[in-house]
Amino acid sequence: MSQAILPHAACARYGLLGLPLAFVAMPLYVVLPVHYGQTLGVPLGLLGAVLLGARLADALVDPLIGRWADRLLHQPRQAVLAMWMMAAVLSLGFAALFFPQIPQASGQGALLWWCAATMVLTFAAYSLGSVLYLAWGSRLGGNVAQRARLVAWREGFGLLGVVLANVLAVQAGLGWTALVLLLSLLIGVGSLVQGPRPASGVAARAPSVRVSLHELGLPWRAPAFRQLLSLFLLNGVASAIPATLVLFFIQDRLQAHTWTAAFLGAYFLMAAVSVPFWVRLITRLGPMRAWSLGMALSVLSFAGVLMLGAGDVPAYLLICVCSGWALGADLTAPGTLLTGVVQRAGHADQAEGMYAGWWQWATKLNLALAAGLALPALQWLGYAPGARDAQALLSLTLVYGALPCLFKLLSLAWCWRWRHLAA
Missing domain, CATH: 1.20.1250.20 (MFS general substrate transporter like domains)
Incomplete structure (x- = not known):
């Protein structure tokens, strides 16, 4: 990348996706246990075990997603397609997670299985979006001023997403929260696509480290x-x-x-x-x-x-x-x-x-x-x-x-x- 600093408008187009990614984190980590434990009546002990297993799996998969993100970023069209797929899966997974399509007669066991399956799907999409988005910004590179500007727009929009999620989840309910998540993801990914993209192709020095790139460590x-x-x-x-x-x-x-x-x-x-x-x-x-x-x-x-x-x-x-x-x-x-x-x-x-x-x-x-x-x-x-x-x-x-x-x-x-x- 050139050492010329990206203008604020370009950094804002990159940073906008930070809003829905931060927006969705609050319901997933804060509202979900209360929703299944109080609203849907799932025993807290069993729910805790499901949440722990899903979150451990979610954390462990991040380095693997990072390895895949490097391959995607060498071909920006694939990275863009992955972002659109992430937006679709995350929106659908979120709606399915908070609005389970399980008949009441199926019992708590079926509800827990639904919770586990949709949570793994939703967390996987969220992790893909978060890791690829962070790597995208890092690959834009630049000097300290540009790097700080990119991070500032990303985190600034993220903070707005947290505030918006708190207001909607409490005041408007989960239905409106799911709708706003879908719309903000579509706008965020569209903005990212129109913003600065990492350079495509393979760097001149890549062959010397290509073997190491296949190692997570x-x-x-x-x-x-x-x-x-x-x-x-x-x-x-x-x-x-x-x-x-x-x-x-x-x-x-x-x-x-x-x-x-x-x-x-x-x-x-x-x-x-x-x-x-x-x-x-x-x-x-x-x-x-x-x-x-x-x-x-x-x-x-x-x-x-x-x-x-x-x-x-x-x-x-x-x-x-x-x-x-x-x-x-x-x-x-x-x-x-x-x-x-x-x-x-x-x-x-x-x-x-x-x-x-x-x-x-x-x-x-x-x-x-x-x-x-x-x-x-x-x-x-x-x-x-x-x-x-x-x-x-x-x-x-x-x-x-x-x-x-x-x-x-x-x-x-x-x-x-x-x-x-x-x-």
Whole structure:
């Protein structure tokens, strides 16, 4: 790719598909358990086993999808066709998952099988779209300014998708959610097709690494990728723990359940508003330094939750605003660094898909690690949902507030240790 920076209009055409891909994630990961457990009456134990199996399979397949994405991106027409197929399968799978066509007389067993089959289909389409989309953006390459601009448009539209999904799922219902998903996928893929495309053909140096491209472990042989992914995982756990526990904290510690939409809306909207600021900072200081500042701001703002109690709505709203602003750094800097790592490893225009596959694997692993750390810790410390005694609420506050800050501080130290990744 030329070093000339793509205009904002071209980056926006690429970034628009981020909206439906982020939009669909919220119902799949948040609404689905409640829908099958409460609305459809599936036993939580069996439902949990089905969800765990489907999500583990989903995470493990991402590197394989990444390998396939590299082959598709060498022939952009095939990549475009794969995106259209993804949109169709994801839309149909989503509708089938949330509106099961199973007679009531068939029993819960049939309903669980339907859930498992449609979930695997839907997750597979979602993973294909996410990995191929991320690899597409990485292959567009460019200097730090262009990479940051592409990531900013992608993540900015993604944040809007999250906000829209929360509003529709709660206010309009799953029928309208499915319809909006279909329309936004069609518009997003159409926009991607009209936007900048990766260069086709085989790079001149490809034969020297062609054998390695068939090995899923290729990205792991780049020390910079191992370092960046380790940092991404550590920082990701710090962000995923509050995401796992936020509803418990609002309901039990703050006792402000009616403010939930306002808290979450302020958080995500501030993140979206902050994206242009972080892009400018990345261009000026470099992605690693900008990311470090975002981590520091996150710790300074989020540590305030340790002093909150029942009814402290204004204070928590301010924390949501400040930590939402800091979130913009987490959304823009890592993706910018990832493309730079691919370029410096000599795998540009060759292996972006495999890097993207492992990156998506790490993203999903963050959520699993957060739940695996936070929920058992809360149970061991004596907290249960709905608790009001002082010791249980203190445990909730420490796990929700102190533990993420600890992980953020460790991430900040690693940023200093691996500051050379900013090159």
